Amino acid sequence: MTAATQAPQNSYNFQATVDQVGPQIVGGQGVHISIERDGQVTDGIIDAITGAAVGALGHADEEVYEIINKAARQSTYSYPCLVSNKSSEELAKFYIDNSPKGVFSAALWCTSGSESNENALRLIRQYWLERGRPEKVKLISRESSYHGFSLGAVSISWNPRTEPYTPYLMDREKINIKIPCAYSYRFKKDGETEEAYAQRLIEQTEKIILENDPDTIASLTVETLPGSSLGTCPPPKGYLKGLRDLCNKYDLIYHLDEVMCGTGRSNPNGAFNCWENFLDPADAPDIQTVGKTLGSGYVTIAGILIGPKIRDAYLEGSKAIGGGHTYSSHAFNCAVSLGIMQKLKRDNLTANIFEKGNLMGQKLKSIFLSESNIVGDVRGIGGFWSIEFVKDRATKEPFDLSLNLAPRIKAIAFQNKVNIMAMPGNPDGSCGDRILLAPSFVITEQNVDEIVEKVVKSVNQLTEELRAEGAFQF
Numbered sequence: 001m002t003a004a005t006q007a008p009q010n011s012y013n014f015q016a017t018v019d020q021v022g023p024q025i026v027g028g029q030g031v032h033i034s035i036e037r038d039g040q041v042t043d044g045i046i047d048a049i050t051g052a053a054v055g056a057l058g059h060a061d062e063e064v065y066e067i068i069n070k071a072a073r074q075s076t077y078s079y080p081c082l083v084s085n086k087s088s089e090e091l092a093k094f095y096i097d098n099s100p101k102g103v104f105s106a107a108l109w110c111t112s113g114s115e116s117n118e119n120a121l122r123l124i125r126q127y128w129l130e131r132g133r134p135e136k137v138k139l140i141s142r143e144s145s146y147h148g149f150s151l152g153a154v155s156i157s158w159n160p161r162t163e164p165y166t167p168y169l170m171d172r173e174k175i176n177i178k179i180p181c182a183y184s185y186r187f188k189k190d191g192e193t194e195e196a197y198a199q200r201l202i203e204q205t206e207k208i209i210l211e212n213d214p215d216t217i218a219s220l221t222v223e224t225l226p227g228s229s230l231g232t233c234p235p236p237k238g239y240l241k242g243l244r245d246l247c248n249k250y251d252l253i254y255h256l257d258e259v260m261c262g263t264g265r266s267n268p269n270g271a272f273n274c275w276e277n278f279l280d281p282a283d284a285p286d287i288q289t290v291g292k293t294l295g296s297g298y299v300t301i302a303g304i305l306i307g308p309k310i311r312d313a314y315l316e317g318s319k320a321i322g323g324g325h326t327y328s329s330h331a332f333n334c335a336v337s338l339g340i341m342q343k344l345k346r347d348n349l350t351a352n353i354f355e356k357g358n359l360m361g362q363k364l365k366s367i368f369l370s371e372s373n374i375v376g377d378v379r380g381i382g383g384f385w386s387i388e389f390v391k392d393r394a395t396k397e398p399f400d401l402s403l404n405l406a407p408r409i410k411a412i413a414f415q416n417k418v419n420i421m422a423m424p425g426n427p428d429g430s431c432g433d434r435i436l437l438a439p440s441f442v443i444t445e446q447n448v449d450e451i452v453e454k455v456v457k458s459v460n461q462l463t464e465e466l467r468a469e470g471a472f473q474f
């Protein structure tokens with residue numbers, strides 16, 4: 001025993017900080033939450049991030065409690081590989097029917113976004129075995145990306161948090177090949193159109209595909225609208241279609257990760273898929289991973305939507321999928337998720353968040369970019385927005401990481417009673433510190449104004465602090 005282990009223990013959780021009881025959520029109602037910190041409860045905090053872009057329906061929804069109650073009584077656990085259940089079938093059918101016709105034809109439900117991406121990797125491998133192409137093993141994904149916390153998902157990701165795990169990750173030369181991220185704010189050249197930037201990225205990607213022998217490449221994975229990794233930078237016009245065309249040309253599986261941006265958070269048609277902002281149904285992904293708002297924080301559920309091309313290969317092949325997780329296709333989770341999804345549709349909540357989220361984004365943009373402050377860019381779509389901080393708007397130089405902007409803005413926002421996510425910039429300066437906003441789909445115009453007012457107040461306070469420290473000159 002060391003002195004540290006002999007000291008009285010403060011916390012039994014092993015997350016975020018060791019032996020410190022951090023802020024704890026102690027209640028919530030609609031779009032507001034109560035947080036206890038150092039023994040003191042603060043009520044009435046507006047939840048502008050809903051966990052990590054999860055809570056579509058807001059907190060303590062009475063109808064969801066009824067759905068949960070009914071689902072608990074009607075669901076009986078079984079191991080899905082031996083005995084399936086009706087709820088997982090119904091949820092799959094619902095998601096497929098509410099996506100453009102013919103795009104998806106089956107789904108697998110699991111319990112987290114990371115798990116859905118792990119399963120996507122297995123599914124991709126088996127697809128190529130079914131097609132008698134065992135040599136197609138390489139997985140293309142992007143620099144500055146996030147696909148989850150487990151090691152397969154970390155392998156196809158790239159961000160500063162993945163680096164310590166490099167010894168355990170897939171070989172970057174032989175298996176996981178990286179392509180550049182699509183990040184207009186920093187990497188679109190002055191005077192370059194969005195289309196030209198997209199074309200440049202597509203040409204770079206094609207070059208990388210050719211250098212790596214397309215006959216050995218299995219798939220290409222990107223986040224439709226990147227979340228925590230880069231902060232909701234919309235893909236430049238034509239980019240996702242260009243990637244689709246490359247996947248067709250070189251026979252690669254096109255995998256879109258919509259765990260954070262999908263399932264109604266940013267759909268322009270009152271439906272679910274984020275890619276509908278950018279792609280025609282004919283150019284839809286072959287597989288798509290989803291999560292977060294699917295359970296709205298009430299149940300732990302995520303999934304993989306599977307296009308007909310993939311399903312057909314299995315049908316024409318072994319018709320079998322060996323094994324699975326103990327809690328895949330969990331009947332209770334699926335039943336609750338289905339009730340939540342039906343409510344989102346019935347009450348037009350996906351349309352509401354697209355409209356109100358865009359209103360929030362436009363308000364933030366017009367306030368921040370017309371005044372002098374640390375904001376360089378405000379970007380996003382529908383219910384998913386980011387604010388990136390820079391030292392100098394003209395040069396876009398990020399702040400020094402030692403200034404700890406992310407925890408500081410989070411703390412100031414907490415004092416101003418708004419819950420946000422704050423991410424530090426990349427150590428190589430390829431992305432600045434940023435705030436992410438992803439409120440509940442039920443927000444009203446009044447809630448939008450509350451979020452905007454409190455976020456603006458918080459950023460202005462941080463701007464003043466940095467000015468006083470001499471870290472911000474404008």
Ligand SMILES: Cc1ncc(COP(=O)(O)O)c(C=O)c1O
Pocket residue numbers: 052111112113114115117146147148149223227228257258259260261291292302
């Ligand atoms: C794009 C994306 N994929 C996958 C994941 C992993 O999901 P989970 O945290 O549920 O494992 C996340 C989580 O933020 C994500 O943003």
